[in-house]
Amino acid sequence: MLDTRDLGQEEILNQLKDTFLEQLNADSAQESIIEMAREAVKKNHVTLVLGAGSSASANIPGWEKLLSQILGYAMQYNALARQQRNEPEPLREARLEQALILKKLKISMVGNNLEAGQYLKQLLDFSDPKFAEERIKTIIAYIIGDAETPEQFLRRKVSEINKEEPNEEWLRRVAETETLPAVVYLLKKTRRAITYDYHTLVQDYLINVFGVNESEIVTHPGQWNEYDEPDKIQIFHVHGFIPDRGKAESPAYPQKSEKLILTEDSYKTMAQIEEYNWANSIQSYYLNRDNCIFIGFSGDDYNFRRLICQLGRTSNRPEHYLFFVVDDLIESTFQSVRTYREQLDNDQEEIKKDTLCILNNILDRKLKYWKRYNIIPIWTTRNQIPLQLVSLV
Numbered sequence: 117m118l119d120t121r122d123l124g125q126e127e128i129l130n131q132l133k134d135t136f137l138e139q140l141n142a143d144s145a146q147e148s149i150i151e152m153a154r155e156a157v158k159k160n161h162v163t164l165v166l167g168a169g170s171s172a173s174a175n176i177p178g179w180e181k182l183l184s185q186i187l188g189y190a191m192q193y194n195a196l197a198r199q200q201r202n203e204p205e206p207l208r209e210a211r212l213e214q215a216l217i218l219k220k221l222k223i224s225m226v227g228n229n230l231e232a233g234q235y236l237k238q239l240l241d242f243s244d245p246k247f248a249e250e251r252i253k254t255i256i257a258y259i260i261g262d263a264e265t266p267e268q269f270l271r272r273k274v275s276e277i278n279k280e281e282p283n284e285e286w287l288r289r290v291a292e293t294e295t296l297p298a299v300v301y302l303l304k305k306t307r308r309a310i311t312y313d314y315h316t317l318v319q320d321y322l323i324n325v326f327g328v329n330e331s332e333i334v335t336h337p338g339q340w341n342e343y344d345e346p347d348k349i350q351i352f353h354v355h356g357f358i359p360d361r362g363k364a365e366s367p368a369y370p371q372k373s374e375k376l377i378l379t380e381d382s383y384k385t386m387a388q389i390e391e392y393n394w395a396n397s398i399q400s401y402y403l404n405r406d407n408c409i410f411i412g413f414s415g416d417d418y419n420f421r422r423l424i425c426q427l428g429r430t431s432n433r434p435e436h437y438l439f440f441v442v443d444d445l446i447e448s449t450f451q452s453v454r455t456y457r458e459q460l461d462n463d464q465e466e467i468k469k470d471t472l473c474i475l476n477n478i479l480d481r482k483l484k485y486w487k488r489y490n491i492i493p494i495w496t497t498r499n500q501i502p503l504q505l506v507s508l509v
Contacts, residue, residue, distance in 0.1 A: 125454070132446055132468055133497055136475070140495055149492055150504060153437045156407035157305055157508045161434070163402040164309040166299060169412025169441060171317050173294040174264045177219070182259065183232050184223050188216025189255040190239040234380040249375060256376070257358050260315045266324035269297070287326060291506050298502035299411055300326060303349065305509050308406070310352045310399060312413075314376060316360050318351055319368050330368045338373030340394050354395040399423055408436040411505065415486070424489045436491045439505070440482070442475070443498050449474050 140146050156162050168178045177185060191213035195205040215221035240248040264272075273290045291301035300321040303309050309318065319335060322328040334348045335341075337357030348367075356376035363369040377383060377395070400423060402408060415421070415438065427433070453470045457463065479495060486493055496504055 125450075128464060128468060129447060129450060132450060132471055133443070135468070135472065136442065136446065136495075137497065137500065146494065149437065149494055150507070152435065153407070153409060153494075154508045156409075156434075156437075157302070160306075161406055162306040162308075163406040163408050164299065164303055164306055165408050165410045165413060166309055166311040166313060166318070167411065167413030168313060169295070169414070170299050170311075171263070171296045171313060171315065172412065173296045174269070174317055176263050176313070176315060176317065177259065180224055181219060181222055182256075183236065184216050184221065185219065185259050186236050186252065186255050187223070187239075188213045188218075189258070190236050190251075192217070193240060193251060231380055233378040233382075237379045237381075252378065253358060253372065253376060256314055260358060263315065263317060266317075266320050269321075270325060288506060290325075292503050295412065295498070295502050295505070297321060297325060298505040302409075302505050302508055304328065306409075307349045308352075308402070309350075310354055310402060310408075312355045314353070314356055314358045316357075316363070316369060320360070322349065323368070330366060333368040335368055335370055336394075336398075337370045338375070338377075338395065340398075341367075341370055352398050354398060396423060400427065403427060403436070404433055407434045409508075410436065410438040410491070411501075412441075413438065415491075424491075427489070433490050436489075438486060438491050438493045439496050439501055440493045441498055441501060442479070442495055445478065446471070446475060449478070 153162075168176065168182070172178060191209060195210065195213070198205055212221065216223070237248045237252060240251045273293070276293075288301065291297045296317065300318055303318065303322065304326060311318065316335075319333055322333060323330055328349065332348055334345055334350050335357065336350065336352045337359075338353055338355065345367075353373070355378070356373035357370070358372050358376075359365075359369045365371055375382060399420070403423070404427070450467070450471045453474065454467050457467045457470065479493075483493055494504070
């Protein structure tokens, strides 16, 4: 049976997004900010900063989903340990761990993501801390392995877009359809990216979708490596790196990092013991030197916030641009307002107006917060951001 209530909710959400986009398109300030970012790209003075959302279109989970899947695998490892002790695994636990691994169940653990990462590491820490570190790397490698490959992406796009053979014009149109190819298309021009992701999809798409020769790419896997060639496309994995196991070691695909930045302990090590380490130095250097464009980035990263606070509020640094996707914010605000309005009159038009009123206030506060650090938000939606990114080139 169709739930007309849900259908109505979806329709209202789509109307809200359309109204929001109409407001954005009428906002000359928004377009002037995008034009400023475009000029920075033309001057070759841009570094991309990539968060988890930049590769979501390739089936890479965001932080909450990633932590849920890691929990499922961690429960599975614990079950194997119990089996070795001849202890049976409860059927309920076996069912739940599979639901987590297969992304049929997503949970939000208590505390922030760093705290949740620490809990997961402890769950895997049977006797040797190094064991837990290696297990987490193995688990993340499994999760990354479920991503859509460049070859699969191209086959899908050839099927979707006029069944044409790839050429430059066709590739630009393809880049306009999803965030990850749009990011990679832009990176061909900017030639520098700082990423918080562990995977190699950016390198893979550069090579196998956009035809960049592997020799043109240098990857820094959580530390400065021997390949320091500024004329190459440089990708800085400041939280560590897990290479594709099928790739031979090269500047584009070096060996994996000794450690990943995932848990509370790993962040504290970076923040306190290694205050001037490579990862922090790279981020500080490009924040002070270039116009940075943040994509798929919520700004909630603890270490990043610490860095910008240390850099301080100054007008002397270059301006940076944060593409802020508002789909989830629109939906969560709408749900809260709808619950509130149901106690009154449940007027659909009033629900929309109240939602937009609250959204405008939230976004105004966010704008003021980020502008203190020379970071200018660009409000966007999942459907709109690929077009905006490609338009910068």
